[in-house]
Each structure stands twice: as C-alpha cells, then as structure tokens.
Amino acid sequence: MPGVVRILDLVKNYELEAVTVRALRGVSLTVDEGDFLALMGPSGSGKSTLLNLLGCLDRPTSGNYYLGEEDVSEMEDDQLSEIRSKYLGFVFQSYNLLAQYTVVENIEVPLLYQDRRLSEETQRRCVELAELVGLGDRLDHRPMQLSGGQQQRVAIARALVNDPHLILADEPTGNLDSRTSDEIMHLLAKLNQAGKTIIMVTHETDIAAWARRVVRMRDGHIESDEPNPHPNGHIALVTRH
Amino acid sequence: MNSDSPLLVLWDKGSRLMVLALRSLWLHKLRASLSVLGIIIGTGAVISLMAFGEGSMHDALEDIKRQGATNIIVRSIKPPDDGSSQRRSFTVTYGLTYADFERFQMVSSVVGSVPMRIVDPQEIRRMQYMHRGRVVGTTAAYQNINKIQLVMGRFLVDADEEEGDGDDVGMRNVCVLGSDVAEALFPFESPLGQSVVLNKHLFVVVGVLAERMPTGAVGGSSVSAEEFNNDVYIPLRTCRGRYGERIYIRQSGARSGEQVELHQVTLTVSDMDKVRITGDAIRDLLERNHIKKDWGVTVPLDRLEAAERQKQRFTVLLVFIASISLFVGGIGIMNIMLATVTERTREIGIRRALGAKRRDITFQFLIEAIVQTSVGGLFGVLLGLGIVYGVPYAAEQFFNSHLPAKLHVMSIFLSLGVSICVGVLFGWYPAQRASRLDPIEALRHE
Ligand SMILES: Nc1ncnc2c1ncn2[C@@H]1O[C@H](COP(=O)(O)OP(=O)(O)OP(=O)(O)O)[C@@H](O)[C@H]1O
Ligand SMILES: [Mg+2]
Numbered sequence: 001m002p003g004v005v006r007i008l009d010l011v012k013n014y015e016l017e018a019v020t021v022r023a024l025r026g027v028s029l030t031v032d033e034g035d036f037l038a039l040m041g042p043s044g045s046g047k048s049t050l051l052n053l054l055g056c057l058d059r060p061t062s063g064n065y066y067l068g069e070e071d072v073s074e075m076e077d078d079q080l081s082e083i084r085s086k087y088l089g090f091v092f093q094s095y096n097l098l099a100q101y102t103v104v105e106n107i108e109v110p111l112l113y114q115d116r117r118l119s120e121e122t123q124r125r126c127v128e129l130a131e132l133v134g135l136g137d138r139l140d141h142r143p144m145q146l147s148g149g150q151q152q153r154v155a156i157a158r159a160l161v162n163d164p165h166l167i168l169a170d171e172p173t174g175n176l177d178s179r180t181s182d183e184i185m186h187l188l189a190k191l192n193q194a195g196k197t198i199i200m201v202t203h204e205t206d207i208a209a210w211a212r213r214v215v216r217m218r219d220g221h222i223e224s225d226e227p228n229p230h231p232n233g234h235i236a237l238v239t240r241h
Numbered sequence: 242m243n244s245d246s247p248l249l250v251l252w253d254k255g256s257r258l259m260v261l262a263l264r265s266l267w268l269h270k271l272r273a274s275l276s277v278l279g280i281i282i283g284t285g286a287v288i289s290l291m292a293f294g295e296g297s298m299h300d301a302l303e304d305i306k307r308q309g310a311t312n313i314i315v316r317s318i319k320p321p322d323d324g325s326s327q328r329r330s331f332t333v334t335y336g337l338t339y340a341d342f343e344r345f346q347m348v349s350s351v352v353g354s355v356p357m358r359i360v361d362p363q364e365i366r367r368m369q370y371m372h373r374g375r376v377v378g379t380t381a382a383y384q385n386i387n388k389i390q391l392v393m394g395r396f397l398v399d400a401d402e403e404e405g406d407g408d409d410v411g412m413r414n415v416c417v418l419g420s421d422v423a424e425a426l427f428p429f430e431s432p433l434g435q436s437v438v439l440n441k442h443l444f445v446v447v448g449v450l451a452e453r454m455p456t457g458a459v460g461g462s463s464v465s466a467e468e469f470n471n472d473v474y475i476p477l478r479t480c481r482g483r484y485g486e487r488i489y490i491r492q493s494g495a496r497s498g499e500q501v502e503l504h505q506v507t508l509t510v511s512d513m514d515k516v517r518i519t520g521d522a523i524r525d526l527l528e529r530n531h532i533k534k535d536w537g538v539t540v541p542l543d544r545l546e547a548a549e550r551q552k553q554r555f556t557v558l559l560v561f562i563a564s565i566s567l568f569v570g571g572i573g574i575m576n577i578m579l580a581t582v583t584e585r586t587r588e589i590g591i592r593r594a595l596g597a598k599r600r601d602i603t604f605q606f607l608i609e610a611i612v613q614t615s616v617g618g619l620f621g622v623l624l625g626l627g628i629v630y631g632v633p634y635a636a637e638q639f640f641n642s643h644l645p646a647k648l649h650v651m652s653i654f655l656s657l658g659v660s661i662c663v664g665v666l667f668g669w670y671p672a673q674r675a676s677r678l679d680p681i682e683a684l685r686h687e
Binding site for chain 1: 245249250253257261264265268587588590591594595596597598599600601680681684
C-alpha cells in the first residue's frame with residue numbers, strides 16, 4: 001500500500017524583495033502508515049517549512065505531495081482547508097489553544113469545520129479525549145488555568161478529535177521541562193502504537209529517541225534518513241506491560 | 242462519516258459562535274457598549290419618533306372621528322378688549338347671530354346644521370343634590386351630528402322646539418343629562434321622568450347620555466379642549482326663553498355681561514371633498530357680516546393635515562437622526578471589529594490550521610458584528626420604549642402638556658432589522674480582512 005505521505009522533489013522558495021530564499025531544494029520522502037518520524041536539523045534548515053507544506057498550510061513552489069491518494073500540491077485554498085479538517089492534526093510548540101474556550105470546547109474546535117452536526121455524541125468524544133490525555137477533571141478549565149504540559153495535552157486531544165491520518169508536531173516539547181516533555185512523548189508514543197502516523201520536528205536527540213525513524217535536514221536537503229531500532233516509548237510501554 | 246443537512250450544520254456552528262460572541266461582549270462590557278452607542282441611539286430614535294408620529298396621527302384621527310370629518314365648527318369668540326367703548330358700556334355683544342345661522346343654510350353644500358347656546362357652568366339641583374355644569378341649548382340635530390349615544394330615554398326632538406304644554410310662555414321644559422350630571426343627581430334611581438331645577442325652573446329629564454370622550458384642543462389657542470359629561474341639554478327655544486340673550490357675570494363687584502346669540506354652530510357638509518371649500522365660504526360669509534373678528538371656524542379635517550405634517554416632521558427627523566447615528570454606530574462597529582481582527586490574528590491562524598475555510602472565518606466575524614449590533618439594537622428598543630412611555634408621562638406630569646405617542650409594533654422589528662443590517666454592512670470588511678490572512682503568518686503572529 002502507498003505511504004500516507006509521499007513527496008517528490010519538493011521545492012519551496014520564498015521570494016523576498018532582493019533575494020530568493022531557497023528553503024527547500026528538492027526534498028523527497030515517503031512516510032508509511034503507523035510511522036513515527038522525527039525531523040531534525042540545524043536552525044534554518046527548512047524543517048518548519050517542510051512541516052507546513054506537509055500540513056497543507058502552504059503550497060510548494062514545485063514538486064508533488066500525495067497525502068494518501070490525493071495530490072494536494074495543486075489544491076485550492078478551500079480544498080486544503082478540507083484536507084486539514086479531514087486528515088490532519090496539529091500540535092504546536094506554543095500549544096495554540098483558544099483562550100476564551102474551555103478544555104472541552106478547545107478539543108471540539110476542529111469539529112466546527114466539518115460538515116457534521118455537533119451532538120451529544122461528539123460532545124462525549126471530546127470528553128473521552130480529555131480523559132485519554134489525563135484531563136478528565138479539568139473539562140471546564142480555561143487554558144490560562146492549566147500548566148504548559150496540560151495545555152499541550154489539550155492540544156494533542158484536539159489533534160485527535162477528527163481522527164486524522166497524520167499528526168504533525170512542530171517542536172511539541174520545545175516549551176516544556178524534561179519531565180513534562182517525557183509525559184508528552186509518552187502520550188505521542190502511545191498514540192503511535194495505537195496506529196497513528198506522526199511527524200515531529202525537534203532539536204533534541206533525546207526527544208528524537210522516541211521516534212521510529214530520524215530524518216536530518218541541512219540547507220533545504222535531507223541529509224540522512226535512518227530508522228531507530230529501539231524507540232524509547234516502545235521499551236517503556238513494553239516494560240510497563 | 243455521514244453528512245447532515247448543511248442548514249443544521251450551519252446552525253450548530255452559528256450558535257457556537259454566537260455564544261462565543263456574547264461571552265466576549267460580556268468580557269468587554271464597557272468597550273462593547275461604547276462601540277454600539279450609535280446603534281442604541283439610532284434604534285431608540287426610530288422607535289420613539291415613529292411612536293410620536295403615529296401618536297399625533299392617531300390623536301388627530303380620533304378627534305376627527307368624534308368631531309366628524311365632514312363637519313365644520315363655527316364658534317363665537319370674545320374679541321380682545323379694545324379698551325374704548327366697552328369700558329363704559331355694560332354688556333359686550335359679540336358672536337354668531339341667528340341671522341348668521343340662517344345665512345349658513347344658504348350655502349349649498351351644507352346639509353345639516355346645529356345651533357348651540359352654551360350657558361356658563363351653573364348649579365343644577367335636585368332635592369339635596371347639586372352639580373355644576375354647562376347648560377347647552379340646542380336642537381334635535383345635535384344628536385346625529387355628534388354621534389350621541391344614550392344610555393336611557395331619548396335626546397331632544399324637533400317637537401321640543403314647538404310651543405308646548407309647559408308654563409307661561411309655552412316652552413317645553415325638558416332636558417337631557419350628561420353622564421356625570423345624572424350620576425351626581427340621581428345616585429340611586431332612574432332619572433327618567435324626574436325633575437331637576439335649572440335657573441329656578443323645573444325641567445323634566447327625558448334622557449341620559451353615555452359617557453363622552455372630550456375633544457382635543459383644536460387649532461392651537463382658538464378653541465380649547467371640551468368636556469361633555471357635565472352638560473345638560475335643553476331645547477334651544479326654551480334656552481332663549483329661560484336665560485334670555487344676555488348672560489351676566491359678576492366680576493369684582495361690578496355687574497358686567499355679555500350678549501351672545503349663538504355660541505356655536507356645527508355644520509355638516511354633503512361630502513368630504515367639499516369640506517375645505519365650504520369652510521372658506523363660511524369664513525367669507527362671516528368676514529363680510531361681522532365688523533370684529535368675534536368668530537372662529539374650525540375644520541376638523543384640517544387637523545388631519547396638521548397631523549400629517551407633524552408626522553412628516555417626525556419622519557424627517559427620524560430618518561435624519563437614525564441614519565446619522567446608525568452610520569456612526571456602524572463605523573464604531575467596524576472600528577472595533579478591525580481591532581478585534583488584529584487582536585485575534587493568532588486565533589484566526591489556529592482556526593485555519595484546524596480546518597476553517599476562509600468563509601468560516603468571514604462567517605465568524607460577521608456573526609460577532611451582528612451579535613454586537615443586535616444587542617445594541619435590543620438596548621435601543623428598550624431605550625425607545627422608555628422614551629415612548631416615559632416622555633409623554635413626564636410631559637403630562639411636569640409640563641401639563643399632551644404629547645401623544647403610540648408604539649408602532651412594526652418599528653421594533655424594523656429597527657432590529659436595521660441593526661442587523663448595520664452589523665452585516667460594517668462587519669463585512671473586517672470579516673473579509675480576517676479571512677484573507679495567511680494561515681502561517683497568522684499562526685506566527687504574537
Ligand atoms: N515566510 C518566510 N519568508 C521568507 N523566508 C522564510 C519564511 N519562512 C521561512 N523562511 C526561511 O526559510 C528557511 C527555513 O526556515 P524554517 O522555518 O523552515 O527553518 P527551521 O528548520 O524550522 O528552523 P528552526 O529550527 O529555527 O525552527 C530559513 O532560512 C528562513 O529564514
Ligand atoms: Mg522551525
């Protein structure tokens with residue numbers, strides 16, 4: 001079966017006034033279903049640019065991007081929105097919760113943009129997800145009343161609510177201390193074990209150690225692409241059993 | 242994934258967004274109320290000015306209904322004291338004469354006429370009971386022309402003007418009582434067939450009137466409002482006989498008097514179109530036959546025109562105030578919405594990343610603008626209601642002036658509709674701007 005993500009010779013240039021910034025200079029990558037990929041590399045190497053393209057938040061200058069069966073590199077804005085709403089979940093470095101909303105309401109947001117009604121059932125699903133990430137007792141709290149780690153858990157629950165094919169995380173532990181980072185990575189590893197495909201950008205090798213595969217970038221190229229035979233979470237989960 | 246009816250989906254989203262909008266309004270109460278002030282004033286103005294326009298129109302129509310749209314009312318008016326001959330002379334003679342009354346009959350469009358003599362309020366007695374009221378001498382035609390309703394007995398009839406079986410001069414001493422008079426003099430029994438004393442003469446009660454609404458003041462100062470429930474009606478011929486043509490008033494010791502033949506003549510015109518011309522003809526007639534301006538002609542239909550003008554003035558004022566304040570209100574909304582869009586750029590980025598289409602963002606900010614203007618509109622309606630019910634009351638209490646206001650239910654819906662439109666109109670641009678933001682840039686926004 002084809003990979004969840006297939007990109008072919010992806011190029012992204014930023015046209016500035018004087019110069020053209022070549023953020024991606026022909027990147028090809030296939031990510032299979034159930035994979036957990038860590039994207040590493042020095043600052044400015046194009047990790048976020050690639051992740052934004054994978055997240056259908058931007059369009060490539062050239063090259064192709066197949067998400068599942070669909071070629072999304074040529075899609076219109078509205079179609080991209082629909083792809084994001086159907087197939088993708090985002091986890092950001094700075095959590096990006098909506099301050100006016102409670103935990104449950106934040107988790108519900110992606111459902112507002114699907115062609116489905118909100119119901120008791122969707123409400124229940126949001127509560128279940130809150131419980132899954134360990135916030136069953138904070139359902140009506142607002143982001144301001146939560147710690148960074150808790151906010152990131154809400155963000156993960158939100159990324160799961162539309163049952164996405166692919167979860168994209170840009171430095172999800174970048175704002176957290178190492179203990180909380182471990183908790184978050186546990187959660188992501190658990191999700192991956194349950195079958196979710198995850199692509200995560202990180203600077204830290206001990207965070208990348210949780211992934212099954214590590215891709216390193218430099219100057220808009222993929223420098224190396226190696227499997228991680230002993231991902232952290234796997235062992236942790238195995239030992240726990 | 243089953244998909245539901247788009248309308249219901251839209252309703253779900255819309256109601257979430259409305260709750261959000263109301264929540265943030267509540268969070269920024271002061272800011273929100275300042276930005277919708279224009280809307281509040283605008284809708285308040287629409288409601289109250291429509292009510293005042295409607296009220297003056299309604300009042301006029303009611304008045305005309307009571308006075309008769311095809312009627313012309315001619316009254317005697319005491320001319321201003323010119324300070325020369327009257328000083329010495331004992332009695333002032335003025336007003337409409339029987340000759341005038343005859344002349345009115347010559348005007349071809351006049352199909353009915355009722356003469357009236359009105360004797361100033363005096364004592365009406367029966368046994369130990371006493372009531373003060375006007376004595377009105379008139380004819381049977383009075384009943385029709387004023388649409389008189391009786392609760393018992395009959396009104397005056399033509400036969401009452403003929404020589405009767407009465408006393409010395411062969412006058413019929415019959416009377417019809419106004420409702421208050423009947424109540425005061427006959428608290429426990431039926432007045433029919435009983436006698437009352439007027440000016441030392443006994444009159445037999447033949448009928449009692451139903452309660453009558455007073456007529457409003459007509460044409461400014463010339464005629465004041467008229468009350469009817471204290472009146473006693475007697476045949477004109479009897480009135481002339483019993484009271485004479487002169488009426489004496491005691492004023493600071495000296496006896497002065499005035500002589501008036503007829504106080505009022507109400508004319509009925511054959512049809513509505515001829516009322517104005519006939520009014521002019523009557524004025525002309527009186528002008529030629531009277532040296533002094535001791536008469537006044539009132540055409541109730543003129544009141545309609547005055548009321549229409551009044552309503553038009555209110556309408557012009559309404560359109561003026563409403564459009565200015567709604568425009569200012571709209572600008573206020575636009576301003577606050579633009580600020581909101583900038584403030585919430587990051588939120589827009591987040592929503593876009595989570596799958597919101599451009600039109601979802603437009604929809605969200607439009608809903609917010611509409612919620613604001615609608616809430617403003619609702620407060621404006623309350624303000625308007627306060628004005629409609631408060632101002633006439635205050636005018637009555639403190640300035641003793643009558644300011645008619647009649648709430649127009651349509652005006653509530655109209656002004657709420659207008660507020661919503663203002664929300665759409667002025668929320669559109671900020672909402673568009675919000676939707677055009679680039680998701681990545683918006684996400685990076687601090
Ligand atoms: N909107 C933009 N306009 C112009 N240049 C951009 C834009 N976004 C990114 N770039 C450039 O593209 C290159 C890659 O940036 P990118 O954000 O992908 O790096 P990164 O690998 O995520 O770095 P970091 O680890 O610091 O987050 C950089 O040189 C950056 O300056
Ligand atoms: Mg980055």
